[in-house]
Amino acid sequence: MINFDDIFKQIKESTHTIHAIVSPLASNDLANVLLSLNQAPILAEYYKEVYEVTKNSHALLINLGTLNQSKLMGIKEGLKSAKENNIPIILDPVGASATKVRLETSLYYLKNYPIKVLKGNYSEIYSIYHKKLTTSGVDAKNIAKEEIIKICQDLATMYNTIVVASGKEDIISDGKETLLLKNGSPLLPKVTGTGCILGGIIAAAYSFEKNLNAIALAISILNIGAELAIKDKGMATFKISLLDQISLIDSKTIEERIIYEKL
Numbered sequence: 001m002i003n004f005d006d007i008f009k010q011i012k013e014s015t016h017t018i019h020a021i022v023s024p025l026a027s028n029d030l031a032n033v034l035l036s037l038n039q040a041p042i043l044a045e046y047y048k049e050v051y052e053v054t055k056n057s058h059a060l061l062i063n064l065g066t067l068n069q070s071k072l073m074g075i076k077e078g079l080k081s082a083k084e085n086n087i088p089i090i091l092d093p094v095g096a097s098a099t100k101v102r103l104e105t106s107l108y109y110l111k112n113y114p115i116k117v118l119k120g121n122y123s124e125i126y127s128i129y130h131k132k133l134t135t136s137g138v139d140a141k142n143i144a145k146e147e148i149i150k151i152c153q154d155l156a157t158m159y160n161t162i163v164v165a166s167g168k169e170d171i172i173s174d175g176k177e178t179l180l181l182k183n184g185s186p187l188l189p190k191v192t193g194t195g196c197i198l199g200g201i202i203a204a205a206y207s208f209e210k211n212l213n214a215i216a217l218a219i220s221i222l223n224i225g226a227e228l229a230i231k232d233k234g235m236a237t238f239k240i241s242l243l244d245q246i247s248l249i250d251s252k253t254i255e256e257r258i259i260y261e262k263l
């Protein structure tokens, strides 16, 4: 049984600043989720201020969700600052399976910066590994779990990082240890931005403890929150109820409900 008491207490009792460069589509929900977990989100992407913001933060989340030239200039400053000031970088390569620019950008960041956590859906992780496009949009295609597990393990070793592949079952690997998490709801992929929110929770949890358990906690906050949310009143109610459940969840509930395997 994983014990989440200590890290959950740290998150709830002390506030870290999380610098998120994220798609505007998901930014409001992501910021509110972080606030509800007692964390301090800051969304800044103007290249003239990004270096300073990252330097004063506990983690930098880079989400490629909605790219443009000025955002890329901002991201470059954030990555430089994180590297020089030893701030952990969490990369969410949204759409890396769908466009050449996103795939090449993700590969460039992985090669040139110390990415501590790479978190994508199955297709994004598959595309980064095989260096080829596999989707036309941001959602994942069906790929065998066994294949993605091996890819996560190999990518983690190749880039000296923790790899998270989200989907019906979530995979977390640092190349040596691998966890498979089985909570969640089929409604989650029907709400846009839930993967982006997950990136934010991972960035916050990882800033407290730099290990697989912190990431397992982050995924469980979202997935068990979704299991507890209202599902029979339509998608808008589900989403609001999900945000409620995330703000109310405690470590005991997570420990009781988590379903996982150590591989």
Ligand SMILES: Nc1ncnc2c1ncn2[C@@H]1O[C@H](COP(=O)(O)OP(=O)(O)O)[C@@H](O)[C@H]1O
Pocket: 120, 121, 122, 138, 139, 140, 166, 167, 168, 169, 170, 183, 184, 185, 186, 187, 188, 189, 193, 194, 195, 196, 198, 219, 222, 223
């Ligand atoms: N079919 C599913 N059943 C249960 N949970 C799911 C399912 N698909 C995705 N999830 C959960 O939804 C969250 C977002 O994952 P995913 O949809 O893969 O990300 P993205 O939005 O980046 O494509 C994760 O916490 C994941 O565990």
Ligand SMILES: Cc1ncsc1CCOP(=O)(O)O
Pocket: 023, 025, 026, 065, 066, 094, 138, 191, 192, 193, 194, 195, 196, 197
């Ligand atoms: C629909 C869409 N288009 C560009 S980013 C985005 C949201 C993706 O968010 P998530 O992967 O978290 O569902």
